[in-house]
Amino acid sequence: MAAARLTPNGVAAALAGDTNLKPVVQIVELRGVNVNGAGVARSDRFRAVVSDGASTSPALFAAQLSDLARSGVLRHSGIVQLVDYVINDVGPRRIIVILNLEVLVSECEIIGNPKMLSETGFPDPNPSRVEQFNGAPQYGLMAVNSSNTTTRPIDNVSVFQRSMAGNSSNIATRPSDKIPVFQPTVQPSYCPAPNYKNHGTIMKNEAPARIIPISALNPYQGRWAIKARVTAKGDIRRYHNAKGDGKVFSFDLLDSDGGEIRVTCFNALLDRFYEVVEVGKVYVVSRGNLRPAQKNYNHLNNEWEILLENGSTVDLCPDEDGSIPSQRFDFRPINVIEDAQNNAILDIIGVVTSVNPGTTIQRKNGMETQKRTMNLKDMSGRSVEVTMWGEFCNREGSQLQEMVECGVFPVLAVKAGKVNDFSGKSVGTISSTQLFINPDFAEAHSLRQWFDSGGRDASTPSISRDITPAASRNEVRKTVTQIKDESLGMGDRPDWVTVKATVIFFKSDSFCYTACPNMIGDRQCNKKVTKGSTGNWCCDRCDKEFDDCDYRYLLQLQIQDHSGTTWATAFQEAGQELLGCSARELYALKERDDPRFGDAMLDCLFQDYLLRLKVKEETYGDERRVKITVAKVERVDPSGESKYLLDLISRSSALY
Structure with missing residues (x-):
């Protein structure tokens, strides 16, 4: 029978704060944690319980180690050496956050009768404990003689070939003993971490936070610090919601390991940090709240983003070695x-x-x-x-x-x-x-x-x-008659089509409407306003009055191609592209009976356009009818249109 020699009291020593120790421990429990609601097979992170044969501690694997657990390299009852780790306080308990490790034995029997430290008592570092570690032999495998239950060191056997693939066939054995042997990195003698010497009882959070890679950040950490370069800084954005008005800005960080993360500041924290943060400089950032990244706005390759709080710090750090790159790119052809x-x-x-x-x-x-x-x-x-x-x-x-x-x-x-x-x-x-x-x-x-x-x-x-026929592959060309014959717009979603057509008529008497100029956050209200008895413009939505109003296009136009005619509606952007000026300017010309009003209307008639149309059935009272809205207007480029037609002919010929 063979048993692996784990680091004696390695769990207690690690939890005491000595992160220079590289203990050999056994994984006695392993399970996935679905941080983002993923299925079990695609757990985002993995938790474990590690044992030194006598005591156990909860542990959390950093994100970069998740693939090892998914692939089976890390297994229940496997033996590993903790190469790099940090200790975090989670409520009344401490956990080990494992940043890097080496797999020594992929799977074996559970060693000893380990108990949680809450059952065995948390051992404080003291001279007797130090002597125990200093007197410990080099950690290897011991052969157990089943006849007299005595142990003897194994000698003259091949060294265990460490395998990250966890393949037991890679274990070198001696024919007589058939016992796997490994030689982990020589362990340093345990002594109290420097920050804890001569301090007596340690108050919580007295020791400074240790700088860790961005990739190791997780929401289960109590205290952390990262050293990174600012690669981008956003502008101040103002918003309005149910809680009132506010302001926010964010900046992106890149560390020496290539990890990226976004940091966001609101209101008072914006006033505190906006002028401090400069693109290109290196900072040490600590104490912040990690929350899931909002992927609609955050494109960085990180599942988390940092929200700074009152206790957060952002300290400028000299870039002495230049180990942090100025930018990280992932170019696509x-x-x-x-x-x-x-x-x-x-x-x-x-x-x-x-x-x-x-x-x-x-x-x-x-x-x-x-x-x-x-x-x-x-x-x-x-x-x-x-x-x-x-x-x-x-x-x-x-x-x-x-x-x-x-x-x-x-x-x-x-x-x-x-x-x-x-x-x-x-x-x-x-x-x-x-x-x-x-x-x-x-x-x-x-x-x-x-x-x-x-x-x-x-x-x-x-x-x-x-520009070339390639552009035509991503648009759906239809004729006016096809819109009706193919019952476009009758489904649950609108149909988007492009029609090459000519504008043949405008309703010039009602080409625009009076709109509310009030800003709601960064958007204009734009609801229709009416003039009250006081001479002010009233908005029912905002429940306010204004001295002036805005003017927005609401064009009713008739378009025609070789197959037929139909009516369409053009709103603000499309109307401005057609007429070449704003609705306010055109309305002023009409009020002054300026002949340029008629000229503006006539100039865009009987011109060829590529019209991007939204086709959707809507209900007006008890009547259902298809509404066509002009979303985009472009003048026909003869060269581009010729290339489109030639490509269409070429593709049609290839079918025969």
Whole structure:
């Protein structure tokens, strides 16, 4: 019979605070913890109970060790050596958070008769305990003589080959004994951790928090600290909810192990930390609340994010060794973006081949913003349209346009771009996006060499709209007659189609409506307002009066193609794209009987457009009818339309 020699009193020593000790322990219990509601087979984290043969302690495996448990490398009754770990207080008890380990024996019988420390008593570090550890032999395997129950050291046997795959066939044995032997890393003699020397009784949280990797963070830790570089800092955003008005900002951290996490601050904490945090600098962050990451807004590869609290600290730390990179990228080739899901967040890098002038558009919330588009190409043989919004247009956008106009085609790295699949695939900026012009790293240098060596003239079809036939693959072209004949819009969800048509008529007497100008958070109310007896505009939704109102398009128009005619409705953005000016400006022209009002209406008639239509059946009173709404308006580009038709002919010919 063979028994493994575990580290005597190793559990108690570890819990006493000596994280330099590398105890050999046995896993006597192992189970999954479904942090995000995943199934048992895909547990997010794993808990365990570890034993030194006499005492046991609860333990939690860091996220990076979860795959070892899922694959069966870590098993119940296996023997491991704790290489790196931290101790956390959870209520009245302490647990061991295991960051790194080495599997010594994949599976064997339970050793000893271990009991929880609450049953055996928690041993304080003292000289007698130190002597016990100093006098302990090197930890190996002992052979047990079943005839006289005496033990003897095993000698002249092969060393146990440690196997992370947990394959028992890798155990080297001597034919006479058939006993597996392993030699773990030499254990240091146990002594009280330096922070606890000569302190007597330790008050809770007296010792400073130990810096741990971002990947080891979990909500079960009492105290922690991370050292990381700020890679991105968001703007201050203001909001309004049932609790009142508030403000929030967030910043992203990257540590030397490549772990990333987002940190968020609200209200008073924003005032405290906003000016402290600077992009590119290194900080030690401690004491915060870990909560599940909101994946709709947080694209980082981490299941958690940090919410700073009153006791949190963010301290500037000198970057002495430069071990923390300034940024982390996961570049995707442009040809891969074509199959990416809508709204996916990813990194791309390419050479800027063209930049369009910036334009001003009005968002759905009534606010105006800047928009600028450009094209990137890379070595995958494809190109993509990148849309810059807001400050990106005036900052990086203006610089890129000047460079391209001067014949310089810069390399651009896009960190955290958002995929859009409207009429082809494109990439747009969001609040957390970062743009790097001619960055100094290997991918950029390789791309520059490829472009200068012939890539400039290489054919790179675009995966974006209206540039090549590739754009047509992601849109559904229909005729006006097909909308009715195919009963579009009659299902549970609306149908989205693109129609090439001509606008032949407007209802000019009611082209806009008076809208509420009140801002609710970062959105405009936009409900219809009426003029009261006091001369002010009244909004029933906001229950307020205003001196002035806004004007928003509500165009009723008739469109026609070769198959027939139909009525459609165009709201604010689509109306502005059709008429080329805001509803307020056009309303002022009409009030002054300015002839330019009629000219604006006539200029867009009998022009060819690509109209993106939303088709949905709605109920008006007791009558159900199909409503067609214009979501997007684009002038027909003869070159792009010709390519679409040629591609359509080519694909049709291939069927015969």
